[in-house]
Amino acid sequence: MTALTGAGVSASSGVPTFRDPDGLWKTFRPAELATPEAFRDNPGRVWEWYLWRRGKIAACTPNRAHRVLARWRERFGRFELVTQNVDGLHERAGSTDVIRFHGSVWEVRCAARCADSPEGWPDEMLQYAELPPPCPYCGGPLRPGVVWFGEVIPADTLRRSSEAADCEVFIVAGTSALVYPAIGLVAAARSMGAFTIEINVERTPVSGDVDLSISGPAEEILGLVDDQL
């Protein structure tokens, strides 16, 4: 079994989604905050926004959806978790080896990918003495370890998630199903023979394509399913 999660899975924890009526993209412009160009033009502004988000997320705790999915790794012989979320709540609930499709707000990397720096590393700072913080390897700017609009998904992440899509049951939960290539995993899973299930409080572009579309909050539906196992 494999699950692909989106921002709706963290909504009841208090983490803002992106496209709901009170979502981040209703207040903020992605072009000014979540593109390589935005970082090049104003890295301080981009960093301030990510530090603000870190602060909000730090005050949130995992909900039942996170906890159930964390248990399913032990419950099922093979269970893979792919998330578009950058909040780290799956890991805080106990999930390991999460395939983080869009990276993590809790990681940083050298913006120039300097030769000495690793691909990314954990950094849970809520404030820095200067913005952008300097790369400890080359002194250039550090950037948040997330994938921005217009950037490619790392090859290893694509490979691991494609392998995860080759499963018997594929659950897609709490995502508006608008962002590719992540949502392409649903069709990929179906074409490889998976039974596909969507859990969402609204209909999405994949609702008509999945084998079973369940309307309801992910934390409730996943909890009910877990109770029946």
Ligand code: OAD
């Ligand atoms: P969105 O904000 O686009 O969609 C959130 C979805 O969650 C909506 O379809 C809601 O109906 C649903 N939802 C809200 N509360 C729910 C609940 N309790 N249970 C189940 N569903 C619920 O968020 P994503 O689809 O995750 O990209 O957005 C995809 C990507 O777009 C994000 O990863 C981010 C953003 O730009 C990057 O950060 C690169």
